[in-house]
Amino acid sequence: MISNFDKKQQFSKSHFKPRLLNYFAILAIISMLFPSSAHAHAYSASYTTIKMDQDKTEFIFSIDSLSIIELIEGIDKNKNNELEKSEIKEEEHELEELVHHHLTLDLNNRQQEPSLEEMVLEKKEDKNFLTYHLTFPAFAAGDTLSLNDGLYVNDQDTNYVNLISFEFAGTTGQAILQGKERTWTILLAEAQEEQLEDGQTAQPEENQPQQEQSEAAPQVETSNSSSWISFFKLGMLHILTGYDHLLFLLALLLRKQTFKQYAAIITSFTIAHSITISLAVLGIITLPSRFVESVIAFSIVYVALENIFRKEIRHRWGLTFLFGLIHGLGFANILREMNIPKSDLAVALVNFNIGIEVVQLALVLLILPLLTYMFKLKSSKIIIKIGSTIVAALGAFWLIERLFS
Numbered sequence: 001m002i003s004n005f006d007k008k009q010q011f012s013k014s015h016f017k018p019r020l021l022n023y024f025a026i027l028a029i030i031s032m033l034f035p036s037s038a039h040a041h042a043y044s045a046s047y048t049t050i051k052m053d054q055d056k057t058e059f060i061f062s063i064d065s066l067s068i069i070e071l072i073e074g075i076d077k078n079k080n081n082e083l084e085k086s087e088i089k090e091e092e093h094e095l096e097e098l099v100h101h102h103l104t105l106d107l108n109n110r111q112q113e114p115s116l117e118e119m120v121l122e123k124k125e126d127k128n129f130l131t132y133h134l135t136f137p138a139f140a141a142g143d144t145l146s147l148n149d150g151l152y153v154n155d156q157d158t159n160y161v162n163l164i165s166f167e168f169a170g171t172t173g174q175a176i177l178q179g180k181e182r183t184w185t186i187l188l189a190e191a192q193e194e195q196l197e198d199g200q201t202a203q204p205e206e207n208q209p210q211q212e213q214s215e216a217a218p219q220v221e222t223s224n225s226s227s228w229i230s231f232f233k234l235g236m237l238h239i240l241t242g243y244d245h246l247l248f249l250l251a252l253l254l255r256k257q258t259f260k261q262y263a264a265i266i267t268s269f270t271i272a273h274s275i276t277i278s279l280a281v282l283g284i285i286t287l288p289s290r291f292v293e294s295v296i297a298f299s300i301v302y303v304a305l306e307n308i309f310r311k312e313i314r315h316r317w318g319l320t321f322l323f324g325l326i327h328g329l330g331f332a333n334i335l336r337e338m339n340i341p342k343s344d345l346a347v348a349l350v351n352f353n354i355g356i357e358v359v360q361l362a363l364v365l366l367i368l369p370l371l372t373y374m375f376k377l378k379s380s381k382i383i384i385k386i387g388s389t390i391v392a393a394l395g396a397f398w399l400i401e402r403l404f405s
Contacts, residue, residue, distance in 0.1 A: 044063075044064065044066075044067040044070070044152065044158070044159055044160040044161070045063075045064055045067075045160075045161055045162075045163070045334055045337075046061065046062060046063040046064070046067070046149075046151070046160070046161070046162045046163070047060075047061070047062045047063075047129075047162075047163050047164075047165075047337055047338065048060070048061050048062075048147070048162055048163070048164045048165070049061075049164075049165050049166075050147075050164065050165070050166040050167070051166075051167045052138070052139050052145075052166070052167065052168040052169075052188075053138065054138055054140070055138055056135050056136070056137065056138050057105075057135065057136040057137065057138060057139055058133075058134075058135060059105065059114060059132075059133075059134040059135065059136055060131060060132070060133055060134070061099065061103060061131070061132045061134065062122075062124070062129045062130070062131040062132075062337075063129060063130055063151075064127055064128070064129050065082065065083035065121070065127075065128035065129060065130055066081065067151075067160070068083055068095070068098075068130055069081065069083060071098060071151065071152075072091060072094050072095070072098060075087055075091045075094065075095075077090070082128060083121060083128055083130060084121075085121060088119060088121060088130070092119070095119060095130070096116060096119075098151075099114075099116075099132055099134070100114070101150070102149070102150040102151045102153075103147075103148070103149055103150070103151065104147070104148045104150075105136055105145065105146070105147055105148075106145070106146040106147075106148065107137070107139060107143055107144070107145060108143060108144050109144070109146070112136050112137055114134040114135060114136050115134065115135045115136075116132065116133070116134055117133040117134065117135055118132075118133045119131070119132055119133075120133070124337055126288060126289035126290045127289065139168075139188055140188065141169075141188050142188065143187075143188045144185065144186070144187050144188070145185070145186050145187075145188060146183060146184070146185045146186075147164065147177075147183070147184045147185075148182060148183050149162045149177050149182045149183075150182065153182060158179075159237060159240075159241045160178070161176065161177065161178040161234065161237065161334075162176070162177040162178070163175075163176055163234075163334070163337070163338045164176065164177065164184060165338060165340075166186070168186075168188060169188075172341050172344075173344075174338065174340060174344060174348070175230065176230040176231065176233070176234055178230075178233060178234065178237060179233070179237075228347055228350075228351040229351075231347070231348045231351040231352045231355065232351040232352070232354055232355040232358075233355060234334070234352055234355060235351065235352040235353060235354065235355020235356040235357075235358075235359075236355040236356070236358060236359050237355075238331060238334060238352075238355070238356065239331075239355070239356045239359045239360060240359055242330070242331070244293075244296050244297060244300060244330075244395075244398060245296070245327055245330070245331075246363070247300050247391055247394060247395065248296070248299055248300045248303065248323070248327065249269070249360065249363065249364070250367065250391065251300055251303040251304045251307065251388065251391045251395075252265050252269075252303055252316065252320060253265070253364070253367060253368070253371060254304075254307050254371070254384055254387055254388055254391070255306075255307045255310075255313045255384060256371075256375045256380070256384075257313055257316070261313075261316065261317070262364075262368070264316075264317035265316055265317050265320045266360070266361070266364060267317070268317040268318070268320045268321040268324060269320045269321070269324040269327070269360075270324075270357055270360070271321070271324070272320070272321045272322070272323075272324025272325045272327070272328060273324045273325070273327050273328030273331055273356075274328065274353050275325065275328060276324075276325045276326070276327075276328030276329050276332065277328045277329075277331050277332045277335070277349065277352070277353060278349055280328070280329050280332035280333075280336055281332050281335045281336050281340070281345065281348075281349060282342075282345070283336075285329065287329055289333065290402060290403075292326060292329045292330050292333075293330065293398075293402045294399060294402045294403050295323075295326045296323075296326060296327055296330050296398075297395050297396075297398035297399035297401075297402055298395070298399055299323040299326065299327070299395075300391060300392070300394070300395030300398070301392050301395035301396050301399060302323075303319070303323075304388040304389070304391040304392035304395060305388070305392055307384060307385075307387075307388035307391075308384075308385055308388045308389065308392070331356065335348065335349070335352060
């Protein structure tokens with residue numbers, strides 16, 4: 001016969017594994033928001049400006065200093081994750097080679113040799129960037145120009161993106177190189193007609209007189225890989241590498257709510273960050289990057305603590321809207337530095353936003369069934385507290401790092 005003690009032990013053992021799996025479920029939900037391979041920083045970004053005239057081609061390339069530290073081993077002598085003037089001077093040859101070997105400009109399939117004018121360490125949005133000022137030979141109508149970016153090309157999980165702005169014969173446009181798409185080609189056709197490839201747009205400059213535009217402005221033909229796809233992909237990549245934005249989203253959903261409440265949260269977050277992305281890129285609103293990033297981290301901590309200590313969650317959509325305005329400023333940073341002409345802004349902003357929303361909606365649809373299952377468990381309150389504590393701890397870490405780094 002089995003004693004009562006043995007029965008209790010068997011019952012305990014039979015329920016131990018399911019309960020353990022339940023705890024792992026919430027950890028899986030959190031971990032699924034982060035990539036399997038970690039980078040030293042969330043987003044590697046560079047900006048390329050190409051200005052072509054009859055005498056020369058100006059080529060300005062800016063890349064964030066953390067990317068430089070990743071790409072050139074040992075350049076950060078004092079290990080402070082900052083690139084300093086003394087380190088640039090000491091590794092000047094390596095820094096020149098980095099651009100010469102990995103960033104090439106071809107004229108009719110022939111690589112062109114640049115002349116390095118200067119390297120400047122500068123701040124953009126409270127972040128350090130190293131800017132190369134290069135000069136290439138002049139290009140003319142009838143030439144085919146190709147830019148090849150080989151930075152991080154061997155990194156399969158790279159989040160690196162190169163945002164290109166160009167100007168030729170009174171025409172401006174943009175292109176985006178990301179993922180496996182690392183070559184941008186433009187045909188400077190005769191009769192001032194351009195054909196663009198690999199996700200870019202071109203528009204006549206706004207300040208050019210109307211008569212001049214009609215006579216001299218190139219007629220633009222784009223390839224199937226159009227600009228809207230490029231900005232759509234950029235929005236997707238930006239949210240996928242925005243771990244703090246994703247964690248904030250998870251914290252909002254982690255407490256049990258009605259479907260109507262969930263819908264209100266997602267809608268208010270979407271509307272809020274869409275407003276501030278547009279205002280920030282247009283230059284109407286500008287706040288220090290350190291402040292924006294710190295408030296984003298604080299929003300994660302606040303919502304996670306609400307999950308732990310509030311007995312009832314109501315009107316979370318209002319809180320989400322307020323914090324969403326700040327998150328939108330965080331999203332806007334990468335587009336603001338691109339200096340997109342006003343004539344192209346509508347396409348860029350709409351499709352960048354759509355890219356963000358598609359990923360956001362996909363993650364919500366993926367997470368909600370898991371959360372629904374979790375809410376049915378007897379141990380769901382404990383799991384929510386554990387998950388929210390982990391989220392709050394990560395948010396607090398980012399908050400301290402952003403305030404004092």
